[in-house]
Amino acid sequence: MLTVQLIPPTPDVADELLRFETDNRAFFEARINARPPGYYSLQGVQAAIEQARRDSAEDKGYQFLMRDAAGVLVGRVNLAGVRRGQFQMADLGYRIAESAGGRGHASAAVRLVLAKAFGELGLRRVEANARVDNEGSVRVLLRNGFTQFGRSTRSFELGGVWHDRLHFERHAD
Known part of the structure; x- marks a missing residue:
C-alpha cells in the first residue's frame, strides 16, 4: 500500500508550497479554473495558508498537503464548505503534481x-x-x-469550453 502523509499547511512551508503551485500551474490550469494571479507570490501563498488556518479554526474547511514516503510534496487535498446542523457534510477536492500522477497518491490521500x-x-x-x-x-x-x-451538463467553463461534471457522494459507514 502506498504511503502518504497529510499535514495542514503552515507558514514554514510557504516557499515549498509556492514552488509546488508554480511548477504545476500550467498542468492545473489546463484542468481547473486558475487561481488569481496574486496567489503566485510568497505573499499570496502566505495569505492562503493563513486563510486555511482560519477556516480550520472556524470549522469551515480543512486543507492538507500531501507528502510521499520520501517527504516530497506531491499534492493537496481538502474538505471545503463544511456544513453542520442537519447536513454534517463537506466537499472534497484534490490536486496532484503532474510528476506524481497515476501512482496512487490521490487514492491514498482521499482514503486518509x-x-x-x-x-x-x-x-x-x-x-x-x-x-x-x-x-x-x-x-x-x-x-x-x-x-x-x-451529472450536470455544461456546468463548468474552462478556457471558453463548457464541460459536464459527474457528482459523487460518500457516506460515513
Missing part, C-alpha cells in the same frame, strides 16, 4: 482524509465532482467508495 472526515470531524457525508473526461479522478472516487448520484 475520509477517515479524518468521518472520524475526528464527525461528518456524515462528503461530496465530490469530476469532469466527465477526468477518468483518473473518477477512478480515485470510485476506489474510495463514492457513488455517482448525478
Whole structure:
C-alpha cells in the first residue's frame, strides 16, 4: 500500500508550497479554473495558508498537503464548505503534481482524509465532482467508495469550453 502523509499547511512551508503551485500551474490550469494571479507570490501563498488556518479554526474547511514516503510534496487535498446542523457534510477536492500522477497518491490521500472526515470531524457525508473526461479522478472516487448520484451538463467553463461534471457522494459507514 502506498504511503502518504497529510499535514495542514503552515507558514514554514510557504516557499515549498509556492514552488509546488508554480511548477504545476500550467498542468492545473489546463484542468481547473486558475487561481488569481496574486496567489503566485510568497505573499499570496502566505495569505492562503493563513486563510486555511482560519477556516480550520472556524470549522469551515480543512486543507492538507500531501507528502510521499520520501517527504516530497506531491499534492493537496481538502474538505471545503463544511456544513453542520442537519447536513454534517463537506466537499472534497484534490490536486496532484503532474510528476506524481497515476501512482496512487490521490487514492491514498482521499482514503486518509475520509477517515479524518468521518472520524475526528464527525461528518456524515462528503461530496465530490469530476469532469466527465477526468477518468483518473473518477477512478480515485470510485476506489474510495463514492457513488455517482448525478451529472450536470455544461456546468463548468474552462478556457471558453463548457464541460459536464459527474457528482459523487460518500457516506460515513
